[in-house]
Amino acid sequence: MSGGHWVIRIRKPDAVPEKLAQDGKNKRRAHSAAYSRDPEAYQSGKKTFSFASSIYAHESVKQALIVAQRQKCCFCERLIGTDGDVEHFRPKQAYKQALGEPMQRPGYYWLAYEWDNLYLSCPSCNQRHKQNLFPLQNPAERATDHKQPIEREQPLFIDPGKEDPEAFIGFRGEIAFAIDGSQKGQATIDSLKLNQRSLPGARLQRLQLLRELDNVIKLAADRPDDDKFQEQAKKAKDLLERAIQDDAEFSAAARWAIRTNFEFVLG
Template sequence: MIAITRPPAPAFLADPVGKWLVETQKAIAHYAIPGQTVSFDFVEYRDTKLKDELKKVFVKCAYCESMYDHVYDGDIEHFRPKLQVSEKSPKNPGYYWLANDWDNLLLSCLFCNQRRKHVLYGVTPLKSYGKLDQFPLSDETKSLIHHTASFAQEEAVRLLLNPCKDKPEEHFQYDNNEGVIIPITDKGKKSIDVYVLQRVVLVKERKKTLLLLFKQMTRVKRELERFNDDQSVDQQQILQDELDELKLFTKSESVYAGMCRYFVRQFLSENHLI
């Protein structure tokens, strides 16, 4: 996971007569009915116009950093669940007023977002995992229950990393053999669990990238050694070209850039290249 800069909301979401705000107001009125137990039927967040805007921001899964667009269109993910929250008792309602809120919407792969059966790295049984309607807090009494409530208290006890608000590099380290994510904070650990970031197939894909990354580091180190013996302009350019290739792994649109940045930072520091 990497930090993502979210641009301002598209103008159509703020249109007071636009269907997104109209639906939100209907949902607020729906849940204002005393004793309401029927879930509101949200449909407008699925509009391709909105999804196209999200695709400009999330070119890969916001959570696991896998590419999805060549085989799948991605899930519109509600960071705070819209209908119910599994940690709440009773579960209904969820954050219904945020169903069409730009800051609450991300794009993710179906494996991070939906409930699916997975085998986790180091864990044998096949079990169901996935975010779905989870939104854990370190203090559930701070959970928002109304559309006029302030976010401040809940944000202070939020346990899931939001790539548009947090710095994931402060919460994760990585194993240099298998590409397994190592949590270094409670937020990191809970996010790994909820987003299923240790599913075996994902770990294998990260390892493939890790091996390619380490091969490129070897090339850089070789050319650095040559440059130390021959500080010619030509050799300097060769070294720079290999460094540029290495840094491609860390670009925001590259798969598993969070892991790659972790190891590239170490490599550049150890070899006095920064």
């Protein structure tokens, strides 16, 4: 059993999809050159980049992400199959350090077609991200053009392709919490509204079912000679084991529920 909690640790294949490696790379070069010619125009918003979703959201890119993310939204762990949107971890057009602060331009235009910067999210999580929020622990170290390294940045959002969400976010029943008050965990929970929308209700429904499966297994332990009951218990065990695999919906919350013996799963 491995992986994260609110979301699974995502391992993308090293091979960059051809579309990004070719067309994406050319676009990146063109955007960078355009910016260098007239940085002020892009900073003021007088000029904006027009990004080609036909490249970054190309079917081949989307398919590779679907496989890497096991058909789940990378933020909320809902099963999305092919319904997801290709999303940029670092916003491509503009960004905000905090809600209520002005939009800063340009965004991370040079990462618009970067494999590392792309994820698949459900339409609901995608709406959240459209606010262009991208807070850093150290705003002074922000990379503001293609010549500056992003490695110095310390994003307050968990990057599920680079770090294990397990270190930052846990679950008490259906409710996500920041482990040891982690600022990164809390910022991610708040900005993505992981304890709002329909998420807690959907998680709870799943956890209650898993708890009942667990009850069957426990009851069967007291009746080793009842073959029918043992057979049921075996099925329950199989289902419970399936529910904590990375490709199962809400597997992170399920793992926590089992680890805490369903203590926080009420109702």
